Amino acid sequence: MHEGTVLGFDFGEKRIGVALGEPLLGIASPLLTISSEANDVRFAAIGKLVDEWQPSGFVVGLPAHMDGNPHAMTALCRKFAQRLHGRYQLPVWLVDERLTSAIAEGLLEEAGVRGRKQKPVLDQVAAQAIVMAWFEDQGERVS
Numbered sequence: 001m002h003e004g005t006v007l008g009f010d011f012g013e014k015r016i017g018v019a020l021g022e023p024l025l026g027i028a029s030p031l032l033t034i035s036s037e038a039n040d041v042r043f044a045a046i047g048k049l050v051d052e053w054q055p056s057g058f059v060v061g062l063p064a065h066m067d068g069n070p071h072a073m074t075a076l077c078r079k080f081a082q083r084l085h086g087r088y089q090l091p092v093w094l095v096d097e098r099l100t101s102a103i104a105e106g107l108l109e110e111a112g113v114r115g116r117k118q119k120p121v122l123d124q125v126a127a128q129a130i131v132m133a134w135f136e137d138q139g140e141r142v143s
Contacts, residue, residue, distance in 0.1 A: 002023050002056065002057055002091070002138070003023065003024060003056065004023070004055065004056025004057065005020060005021065005022055005053055005054070005055050005056060006020075006021040006023065006055050006056065006057045006058060006059050006131065006134075007019070007020060007021075007031075007046075007049060007050070007053060007055045007058050007059070008020070008021055008028065008058070008059040008060075008061075008127045008128070008130050008131035008134065009058065009059070009060045009061065009080070009084075009127055009130070010061050010097065010123050010124070010126040010127040010130055011060060011061065011073075011076065011077045011080045012073075012123065013037060013073075013076070014035065014036075014037055015033050015034065015035050015123045016033065016034040016042060016123065017030070017033050017122070017123025017124040017125070017126050017127035018030075018031045018032050018033070018034065018046075018049065018124055018127050019031050019124055019125075019127035019128040019130070019131045020053060020131075021059065021131035021132075021134070021135070023135060026135050028128045028129075028131035028132045028135070029128060030121060030124035030125045030127065030128045031049070031124055031127070032049075032124055033121070033123045033124050034046070039083075043083075043087065046084075047087075050088055055090065056090065056091075057090050057091040057092065057093065058081070058084050058085075058088075058090060058091070058092045058093070059092075059093050059095055059130060059131050059134045060077055060080060060081040060084070060092060060093070060094055060095070060130075060142075061077065061094075061095055061096075061097030061126070061127070061130040062074060062077050062078070062081075062094040062095060062096055062097055062140070063077060063097050063098070064096065064098060066098060077094070078094070078142075081094055081142045082142060085142055091141060091142075092141070092142040093134055093138055093140065093141050093142065094140040094141075094142060095130050095133050095134045095137070095140075096133070097126070097129075097130050097133075103126075103129040105122065107125055107128075107129070
């Protein structure tokens with residue numbers, strides 16, 4: 001098991017959900033959602049998180065069709081993961097994110113957050129689900 005705090009990402013073209021994970025404790029928490037399509041804005045926000053949390057690695061959700069075949073977002077997530085590694089020289093793991101949005105919706109429903117109230121936090125809770133999945137299966141290491 002990897003030691004040290006990790007930042008988890010649910011990558012999207014308009015929003016990136018971010019979660020914090022503590023592998024030794026097996027705890028993941030939603031952190032924030034970066035809402036921007038501009039890479040410089042996104043990476044400025046990520047840079048602030050890296051400075052604040054001093055992560056030892058990153059976990060990125062890797063989307064695919066339900067049958068496991070890649071689609072357009074699969075390549076974009078791989079590119080995002082490569083950029084993270086290139087900028088911060090930290091290990092990056094890719095984790096199958098199929099069904100994490102459904103898991104996130106379920107977690108929010110259980111917490112009493114329903115309907116439109118879910119939208120602002122859905123991506124960060126999906127990132128939390130991605131980190132929790134990584135705790136169980138370390139996934140594919142990019143770096």
